[in-house]
Amino acid sequence: MVTHLRAATEPGPATDPRPTLAVWKFASCDGCQLTLLDCEDELLGLTERVRIDHFLEMTPAEGADGERARLAGRGPYDLSLVEGSITTAEDAERIQHVRRISRYLVTIGACATAGGIQALRNFTDVDEFLDAVYAQPEYIGTLETSTPISAHVPVDFELRGCPIDRRQLLEVITAHLAGRRPQISSHSVCFECKRRGTTCITVAHGTPCLGPVTHAGCGAICPAFGRGCYGCFGPMSKPNLRSMVAQLRHDGMSERDIQRVFRTFNAASPEYAPVPDLAAEGQHSSRA
Amino acid sequence: MSLDADGNASPAAASDGLVISRGGMAALVDVLVRRGFTVVGPTVRDGAIVLAELRSADELPYGRGVELEAGRYRLRERSDGAAFANSAGPQSWKAFLHPSRVREWSADRVGDEVVFTADQVTPPRYAFLGVRPCDLRAIAVQDRVLTGGVYRDPVYEGRRSGALLIVVECTEPGATCFCVSMGTGPAASPGYDLVMTEVVDEDGHHFWARSGSPEGAEILAELPGHPADPETQETARAGVAAAADRMGRTLPEADLRELMAGTLDAPRWDDVAGRCLTCGNCTMVCPTCFCTTTEDITDLTGDHAERWRLWDSCFDLDFSQLHGGPVRASSRSRYRQWMTHKLGTWYDQFGSSGCVGCGRCIVWCPVGIDITEEAAALHDWTRSGAPESAPESP
Numbered sequence: 001m002v003t004h005l006r007a008a009t010e011p012g013p014a015t016d017p018r019p020t021l022a023v024w025k026f027a028s029c030d031g032c033q034l035t036l037l038d039c040e041d042e043l044l045g046l047t048e049r050v051r052i053d054h055f056l057e058m059t060p061a062e063g064a065d066g067e068r069a070r071l072a073g074r075g076p077y078d079l080s081l082v083e084g085s086i087t088t089a090e091d092a093e094r095i096q097h098v099r100r101i102s103r104y105l106v107t108i109g110a111c112a113t114a115g116g117i118q119a120l121r122n123f124t125d126v127d128e129f130l131d132a133v134y135a136q137p138e139y140i141g142t143l144e145t146s147t148p149i150s151a152h153v154p155v156d157f158e159l160r161g162c163p164i165d166r167r168q169l170l171e172v173i174t175a176h177l178a179g180r181r182p183q184i185s186s187h188s189v190c191f192e193c194k195r196r197g198t199t200c201i202t203v204a205h206g207t208p209c210l211g212p213v214t215h216a217g218c219g220a221i222c223p224a225f226g227r228g229c230y231g232c233f234g235p236m237s238k239p240n241l242r243s244m245v246a247q248l249r250h251d252g253m254s255e256r257d258i259q260r261v262f263r264t265f266n267a268a269s270p271e272y273a274p275v276p277d278l279a280a281e282g283q284h285s286s287r288a
Numbered sequence: 289m290s291l292d293a294d295g296n297a298s299p300a301a302a303s304d305g306l307v308i309s310r311g312g313m314a315a316l317v318d319v320l321v322r323r324g325f326t327v328v329g330p331t332v333r334d335g336a337i338v339l340a341e342l343r344s345a346d347e348l349p350y351g352r353g354v355e356l357e358a359g360r361y362r363l364r365e366r367s368d369g370a371a372f373a374n375s376a377g378p379q380s381w382k383a384f385l386h387p388s389r390v391r392e393w394s395a396d397r398v399g400d401e402v403v404f405t406a407d408q409v410t411p412p413r414y415a416f417l418g419v420r421p422c423d424l425r426a427i428a429v430q431d432r433v434l435t436g437g438v439y440r441d442p443v444y445e446g447r448r449s450g451a452l453l454i455v456v457e458c459t460e461p462g463a464t465c466f467c468v469s470m471g472t473g474p475a476a477s478p479g480y481d482l483v484m485t486e487v488v489d490e491d492g493h494h495f496w497a498r499s500g501s502p503e504g505a506e507i508l509a510e511l512p513g514h515p516a517d518p519e520t521q522e523t524a525r526a527g528v529a530a531a532a533d534r535m536g537r538t539l540p541e542a543d544l545r546e547l548m549a550g551t552l553d554a555p556r557w558d559d560v561a562g563r564c565l566t567c568g569n570c571t572m573v574c575p576t577c578f579c580t581t582t583e584d585i586t587d588l589t590g591d592h593a594e595r596w597r598l599w600d601s602c603f604d605l606d607f608s609q610l611h612g613g614p615v616r617a618s619s620r621s622r623y624r625q626w627m628t629h630k631l632g633t634w635y636d637q638f639g640s641s642g643c644v645g646c647g648r649c650i651v652w653c654p655v656g657i658d659i660t661e662e663a664a665a666l667h668d669w670t671r672s673g674a675p676e677s678a679p680e681s682p
Contacts, residue, residue, distance in 0.1 A: 045588040171585070178586045187568060187604040190654075194572035195388040195599055199336040199378045202654045204361045212567035212654050226334070237605045240565050240619060247565075247655050 019078035019177070022054035024098050026084025026091050027118055027146060031163035032109035033057045033083050038166050046170075049177055053077060075101025079176055081169075082155075085111040085146045087118060092143070092152060099153035106172055107149045110162040110265035114234050117162075119146040119268035146268065157182065160215050162232040162265035168217050185216050186237040189229050192220035201226060208251040210261065213239035234266035241271065245278040255279045305498035307520050308513035313371070313495060314345040316454075319510045320415045325452060328384055329417035330377065335363055337377045339384070342417065349374065356462035356536070356647065359656025368488045372418055373460035376647045380575035381416055381423055382430060385447045388599040392443075392582075397591040415452040419480070421473035422465075422644040424455050426575035428479055432638050433578050443597075452503065455480040456495075459527040463536035464647030466660055470539070472644045474531040482508060485524035496524045537647065537660040539631075540667035544641065548632025551666040552624070554674065560662055561620035563655050568601035570649035570657070571626060576642050579607070602626050627659060 023033055037058060039046065052058070054077065080102035086092050099105060107113045115122065121129065122145045130137035149155055159172055168184060175182040185191070189211035193200065201207040201223050209228035211220070215236045222229050235241075248258050258279040262272045308316070320327045321343070330337045331347045337354060340347075353366040354374045366373060393406045419427070427448075434444040458467070458474035467473030476483045481504035484495040496516055499505035540547065571577040581600035586593045600607055603622050608615035616622045634642030643659070650658045 042588060049588050049590070170588070174586055174588055174590075177588070178590055180584070180586070183583045183585060185604070185606065187601070187606065188565070190567040190569050191572070191599075191601065191604070194569065197338075197379060197383060197388075199334045199338060200361075200569065200652055200654065203359055203652050204334070204336045204363075204378070206360075209654075212565040212569070238566070238617075238619070240562075243563050243565055243655055 016051060018049060018051040020053045020076075021050040021173075022075070022077035022080045022098075022102065023052070023057065024054070024080060024082045024084075025056065026082065026095065026112065026149070027087040028084030028109065028111040028116065030057060030083070032112075032161075033081075035108075035164050035166050035169055036081070039170060042170055046173065050079070050173070076103060077101060078103050079173070080105045082107050082112050082149050083109055085115045085118060085148060086152055087143055087146045088141055089143065090141075095149060095152050104156050104176060105149075105153070106157045106159060106176075107155050108159045108164050108169065110160065110232065110234060111146075112149045113158040113160055114266040115146045115148050115268035117265050117267065120263060121146055122268050123263075148268075159184070160217055160233040165217050165219065187216055188212050188236050189214045189216050189218070189220050189223070189233070192216050192218070193223050196220060196224065198224045201228060202247070202251065206251055208248050208253050208261075210244070212247075213241060213244045230261060230264065232265055234269050235271035239271055241274055242278055245275060249279075304516040304521065305496055306508055306511060306513040307516050308495050308497055308511050310345070310350075310493055312497075312511050312513045313348070315511050316507070317342060317345040317417070319507055320417070320452070323507070324413060325415035326412035327415045327417055328381075330372070330374070332363065336361060337363070337374050339377065339379045339381065348372075348418070353460065354462060356464045356651050357656070358464065358650050358658045358661075359653055361651050369493055370460070370486055370488050372456040372486045375420060375458065375460070375462040375465055376651045378573060378648075378652060380573065380646070380648065381419065381427060382575055382578070384414055384416070385427065385451065386430060386434065386441075386444050386578060387447075390443050390597045392595045392597055394592065394594045396593075411447040411450070413450040413452075414447065415454065417454045417456075419453050419455045420458055420646070421455060421476045422458075422467040422470070422646045423575055424453065424476060424479055425470075425472040426644045426646065427453070429576045429638070429640060429642060429644065430578060432640065433576070436638070452482075452507075453480045454482040454484065454504075457483065457485045457524075457528050459486060459531050461531050461535050462647060462651075464650040464658075465535055465645065466537040466539055466647060467645040468532050468535045468538070469541075469660075470641060470643055470645035475528050480504070485528060487520060487524050487527065489523055491520075494520060496520055537645075537650070537658070539645075539660050539663050542667055544631045544663065545633075545635045547663065547667055547670065548628040550670060551674070552628070554666050554669045556662065556665045556669055557620045557624050559665075560623050560657060561618065563657055564603075564619050564623045565655060566603045566605075566619045566622055567654065568603040569652050569654060570659075571601040571603060572599060573648040573652040574630075575644065575646060575648065576630075577601070581606070602629070623657075627662060630659070631663065 110116050126144050130140055134140055172182045202209045207228045210231040211229040214229050214231045215233040217233050259276050262275045317327055327342045328339055329342045330349050331340050332349050332352055337349045348371040350371045351366050351369045353364050355362045355364055356376055391407045393404055395402050395404045434441040455476045457476050481501040482499055484497045487494045499508045579600045580597045583596045602625050605614045616625055630642040
């Protein structure tokens with residue numbers, strides 16, 4: 001990790017020792033890229049340490065001859081941040097290119113890491129949608145599925161969230177620059193509630209909450225404001241969904257509600273695959 | 289000297305203690321604040337009785353009780369106006385003595401050198417008002433763990449050494465309480481600076497206060513009240529004795545250390561693993577769980593680094609991460625580690641049980657896993673056909 005970073009000064013200007021950073025967009029809403037721009041206080045410091053070579057969100061469009069470079073980038077880049085999922089044949093090719101010109105590739109956000117909300121198509125017939133939504137569906141070029149970047153190319157690190165957390169993004173970049181492992185925990189959101197002293201809203205109020213199966217990183221924002229976690233960071237390591245589903249039922253959620261609460265930004269996470277069956281099978285039982 | 293309700297000087301800090309009113313409780317907080325303490329005690333926030341800094345005794349949860357069950361906590365009104373007739377709140381005193389996040393040191397690159405600076409923040413001098421007897425014992429457990437060995441934790445020691453402990457004996461155990469099984473309550477054991485017993489009867493709302501240290505005696509002497517009369521003492525003692533008979537839970541009457549060591553292969557661990565979310569809540573609310581992790585961070589310049597200490601949990605997969613993966617990958621092994629340590633191997637390591645019977649892990653488990661129920665199931669297993677010598681399991 002460090003060695004390739006240090007080698008990273010070429011092919012940029014020979015006088016510029018900074019590693020290069022590229023930010024890529026696939027099927028997504030741009031919110032995670034914006035998180036980088038939201039690093040207002042740190043942004044100048046960041047540009048002193050890395051040369052941001054490709055970031056369409058913050059640079060003017062290039063001239064006509066640069067059109068292809070604008071979309072694909074020339075590279076190579078030391079660190080590529082990839083937002084978005086793969087939903088078109090063109091993007092499936094483009095991510096191969098991005099991988100080839102990136103020394104270290106980090107996915108940012110639920111789309112790039114799990115397929116995003118657009119992965120709801122994975123559970124249904126896309127052609128039916130096209131017919132229903134578009135007057136001329138033949139103009140639409142799309143794949144049957146929305147897939148995470150890791151389904152297409154090797155990924156060096158996946159940063160969770162919809163959107164990602166600003167501090168975690170800085171941690172990933174800073175750790176990369178220092179040649180160390182990012183301090184990104186994969187335990188439950190409950191850790192974060194307890195560390196900040198939030199009273200458990202499930203236990204004290206009966207509010208359904210996905211915190212016990214959800215990947216930490218947000219700082220447990222929603223429970224701190226009395227709202228149940230809705231899992232925007234996706235599943236934690238080895239979640240116990242059987243027990244979680246039983247608890248959600250205990251807290252008053254219907255089979256349909258339970259299915260829907262897991263069908264959001266991380267709907268296609270493999271960990272969530274058993275949820276529909278678990279929600280259905282428990283219809284007539286409840287927590288002991 | 290102290291003043292009675294009429295403002296007359298009265299001989300206080302007598303061995304029988306002092307009876308103070310709600311006004312006396314208000315005076316106590318004022319005295320503590322005046323003496324420079326940061327007063328922390330129970331108060332209502334976000335639908336629970338939490339521990340927070342108190343600026344006056346008005347913030348105490350007068351007239352608020354709790355209904356507790358496994359995985360369930362609800363506030364309710366109390367017609368008697370009692371302030372301390374509640375238990376198993378969402379936090380324990382370790383939130384103040386052993387904080388969830390501490391910066392241990394920072395380092396800066398200066399020229400060719402790296403300069404380390406230890407964080408030496410002078411902690412506030414805490415007065416903990418309303419420590420329950422079980423929690424007093426929990427503090428004693430953490431004293432042994434964090435300051436009793438060769439390596440003393442300066443963060444804990446700094447906060448603990450100046451802390452004034454004001455215990456309120458338990459007269460209203462919750463449905464999840466089992467301090468009697470653990471021998472930690474409902475009466476206070478030594479170690480406090482002041483101890484009080486709340487009495488609400490036809491004569492009014494009183495607190496029978498006694499000192500347990502010279503500083504406690506000094507503070508008591510500043511409070512308005514009257515020397516404890518035999519009737520009040522009798523009522524107070526009876527209230528505590530009655531609480532002992534109203535424990536909501538019990539642990540099996542067995543040698544728990546042996547029970548834990550002898551049931552490592554019980555099928556019950558698979559059963560509880562099916563329910564356990566491995567979310568870590570039980571360890572975070574436990575007043576004796578002390579594990580931490582270390583995070584080293586650097587800033588963008590690469591010239592500044594910090595070491596932080598955060599609460600960790602044996603339910604975290606990263607907790608046992610070694611080369612090649614976590615040692616305790618299954619939730620079965622993680623729950624078993626927590627419970628066998630708490631009730632069993634804690635004796636080997638620290639000379640006592642790690643459990644004080646406060647019931648927080650039962651209440652604040654989102655799915656209501658009950659350590660007393662699990663212990664009972666293991667106990668039943670040993671008595672009903674457990675293999676004579678169970679094979680070792682990973």
